[in-house]
Amino acid sequence: MRMLRPRSLTLITCLLVSSIFLITPPHTVTAQSNEVEAAKQDLVQALQAIQTAEQQGASNSDLLPLTIQLNTALQYEQAADAFDRQGNATLAQQDAIQSINISTQVSYQAQSIGNTAQTATLYRTTLFYVLAVLLALLSAVLVLETQRIRHVLRRRRLLRARIDYGGNEHAS
Amino acid sequence: MNTHRRFALFLILFVSMSAIFSSVTFYAMSPKPSQSFIGLGVYSQRGLQGYNPNSNLTVPRGQALNWSFAVTNRMNRAEFVMIVARIGNSSTSTPNATTPSTTLPELGSMERFINDGATSRINFTWTIVSSNQNSGLVYLNVSINGQPSLSSAPVGTKPGGFFRLIFELWTFDPLSGSFQYGYPAQASQMGTWLQVWFKPS
Numbered sequence: 001m002r003m004l005r006p007r008s009l010t011l012i013t014c015l016l017v018s019s020i021f022l023i024t025p026p027h028t029v030t031a032q033s034n035e036v037e038a039a040k041q042d043l044v045q046a047l048q049a050i051q052t053a054e055q056q057g058a059s060n061s062d063l064l065p066l067t068i069q070l071n072t073a074l075q076y077e078q079a080a081d082a083f084d085r086q087g088n089a090t091l092a093q094q095d096a097i098q099s100i101n102i103s104t105q106v107s108y109q110a111q112s113i114g115n116t117a118q119t120a121t122l123y124r125t126t127l128f129y130v131l132a133v134l135l136a137l138l139s140a141v142l143v144l145e146t147q148r149i150r151h152v153l154r155r156r157r158l159l160r161a162r163i164d165y166g167g168n169e170h171a172s
Numbered sequence: 173m174n175t176h177r178r179f180a181l182f183l184i185l186f187v188s189m190s191a192i193f194s195s196v197t198f199y200a201m202s203p204k205p206s207q208s209f210i211g212l213g214v215y216s217q218r219g220l221q222g223y224n225p226n227s228n229l230t231v232p233r234g235q236a237l238n239w240s241f242a243v244t245n246r247m248n249r250a251e252f253v254m255i256v257a258r259i260g261n262s263s264t265s266t267p268n269a270t271t272p273s274t275t276l277p278e279l280g281s282m283e284r285f286i287n288d289g290a291t292s293r294i295n296f297t298w299t300i301v302s303s304n305q306n307s308g309l310v311y312l313n314v315s316i317n318g319q320p321s322l323s324s325a326p327v328g329t330k331p332g333g334f335f336r337l338i339f340e341l342w343t344f345d346p347l348s349g350s351f352q353y354g355y356p357a358q359a360s361q362m363g364t365w366l367q368v369w370f371k372p373s
């Protein structure tokens with residue numbers, strides 16, 4: 001029994017060490033896979049940012065460059081995914097980071113364009129409704145004061161009219 | 173009294189006119205109703221002149237065919253689309269307006285972000301790399317966009333028979349975080365697909 005104790009200890013130690021590796025896979029693989037996964041998530045977030053900007057009133061022409069950039073990010077992400085499957089961690093990581101950078105930029109730009117568009121839409125809407133109320137005011141005044149306006153116009157016409165005394169007719 | 177009456181009349185007129193002009197403004201500023209859709213077409217390099225209808229086409233082994241998809245987005249929002257290429261024969265089932273042909277072997281897929289109101293061209297180069305015969309049926313090895321070739325098995329035809337390439341349109345659904353077949357219509361997803369018959373020679 002005493003002879004078995006060191007062996008069993010060694011066995012337990014080995015089991016413990018191997019279980020640690022089972023629980024936590026090698027660091028490099030996890031980090032690399034996370035970056036590819038993050039690139040995918042960032043692409044989706046950037047798409048959602050563009051869709052939000054559209055809802056806020058951003059025009060298609062403003063958002064077109066962002067979609068083009070997002071397609072570039074997609075190409076990098078696909079390349080990263082391919083390298084990941086081939087086991088080329090370094091290149092996968094490089095492409096994934098490139099994709100993340102572009103997607104993040106697109107998200108920020110989309111937010112900025114969306115906010116600007118929202119402000120412009122609010123300003124335009126307010127302006128049009130203020131104009132509508134002003135037109136209503138003007139119309140109401142015009143309808144109400146029609147008689148007075150006609151009277152004023154008639155008086156002006158009379159004042160401007162030339163007076164013909166008819167003196168020439170008598171002379172002839 | 174007369175002033176009060178005039179003021180009341182003015183108020184009535186002003187409120188009425190405000191209602192009319194505000195309604196006109198609201199109508200003018202409201203987005204016009206439109207039916208959302210995504211259009212899918214497949215073209216050869218010669219454009220419309222070389223459009224590939226749903227008819228017979230002979231494809232020599234080893235020859236790369238450069239086609240392209242034209243995807244038109246009229247969904248009133250940017251879309252993330254995926255075109256899935258599958259291979260079938262005359263007896264295999266086709267997709268329909270609600271269900272994709274998930275039982276058919278997938279040869280590859282192409283993804284693209286498309287802006288609202290834009291038409292995107294997606295390149296599609298495919299080659300019949302080789303073919304093999306087994307139990308009286310011909311199976312193809314097809315390569316798409318320079319990717320390693322994939323076998324058409326279990327889809328095969330008798331020698332001289334026709335295969336067909338089936339292209340399904342899928343769109344990304346941000347809520348589920350996955351691609352869904354077709355595009356979101358008013359009630360449900362609207363499946364969109366194309367097929368091109370061909371005979372290997």
